[in-house]
Amino acid sequence: MFYKVTDWDDAYANGAHIPDAAQYPPRWQEQAAAFRSAHPPRQMDRSDLFLPDGDVAGLAVFIHGGYWMKFDPSFWSHFAAGPLAAGWAVLFPAYTLAPRARITEMTVEIAADIVRAAEIVDGPIALTGHSAGGHLAARMICNDGTLPDEIAARVSSCVPISALTDLRPLMRTGMNDTLNIDAEEAQRESPALLCPRMDIPVTPWVGGAERPEFIRQSRILADIWAGLGAETELVIDPGRHHFDVIEAMRDRNSPLVRRLLRPARGRQA
Template identity: 65%
Template sequence: MLYQVQDWDDAYANGAHIPQADSFVPKWRRQAAAFRATARHQPLGAEGILAKGDLFLPETQPKGLCVFIHGGFWMKFDPSLWSHLGAGPLARGHAVAIPAYTLAPDARIGQMTRQIALALTHAAERIAGPIAVTGHSAGGQLAARMVCADDTLPAPVLARIRACVPLSALVDLRPLMRTAMNPVLRIDGREALAESPALLEPAPHIPVTTWVGGAERPEFIRQSRLLADIWAGLGAATECVIDPGRHHFDVIDALCQPDSPLIERLLN
């Protein structure tokens, strides 16, 4: 069957295709607040954008560092809304960093990449051991961007990354230029080439698992397959996992579960 997108805005519209979509943000807010009330946490840094992120610490010496980067089409949300997604790695003894980045239109995606790289590097200076990187949707793009074979991260930090799991990630930014979001995002051809992980080289030593819900919009499934396929051809160890029945808003739930297959893949 031929696949051709006729409506690019609908292709990336999640809420319109998820039952009771409006209930998810209030639910996440409640879950995050409950988690923050009991978890050990502190600002990721002392000032600026670092101070807006969180670092969650286990009760014992951390086994390593897990970094989660939130989504929202680079335009919405802040780290505190997603605090509860650190529960799975935290229960496994890993520190969890949830960094902030300046949202569009106040920043372009290239600036966000540099902010996340700074946050990851700062967290790596505070927490020893292996690093795992994940992120959801737009955050998945930023997560994958961290493991590209360029100078985004300092070489010693990149060498410590043992796994990258972009969730429902947007890895080719060129289609987003056709959407009504782009006057806010301001993606142009040059930035799409510079910030699309699927158009860049992967760091060859890092296993990459793209993870996407089986009930998601076809574009998110296509993009997840795209990165796994292209980076496999460039020497990386990759897999695309299509999680049956999961949609864009609940595919992240497994991050809360210490023994979920998603956590196993991220921390193994």
């Protein structure tokens, strides 16, 4: 079957294809506020770091989405529940949104936050993020010095959820009036166009009911990086759409959280 994008804005429009889509952000914000009330985070400038009771197994990082233009960590705190219950600290890094910052600057900000949190929390580092945050999670393990070698050596897994891995199609959408992605930045900041660090397992995770472009974007990362020698596995989560695919982050026993917190397999603890 032939596949061709003819409407780039619709191809990347999630809410228009999800029932009751407008209810999700306020629900997330309410649930996140309740979670923070029960589990007050440690503030790191604009970022939140949740620490478990007792010994800490490692550092999980969840980078929020919103097409690099919306939201902040306060909408997502409840998605720390799964890793936190498993004994992991969970970092929700903040980053400056477009148009105040370009995606290149966001990459630098996220990396700096991870380095700061890694100085506080020992052990392996598990990286994930949703949508634009999935892009930034994958971007952290590109082999271009984004993360310092000593921090990258601790990364035990990367699970980009519904990630945007090739930025070039976004240049054809109306969103680019705000994002201002040009050809040079698309080449520099697209994980699918870069080489990964070879010793980090990567699991692009995407809902089976998502827009075809999101499934394609996850597939190309898995395929291209596997072709460069990385260990990858694409997971298409049946029936999940772009807004509910992250619900599994709240359950320590979900396949998504188990994959994220996989054993470090000999990497630095």
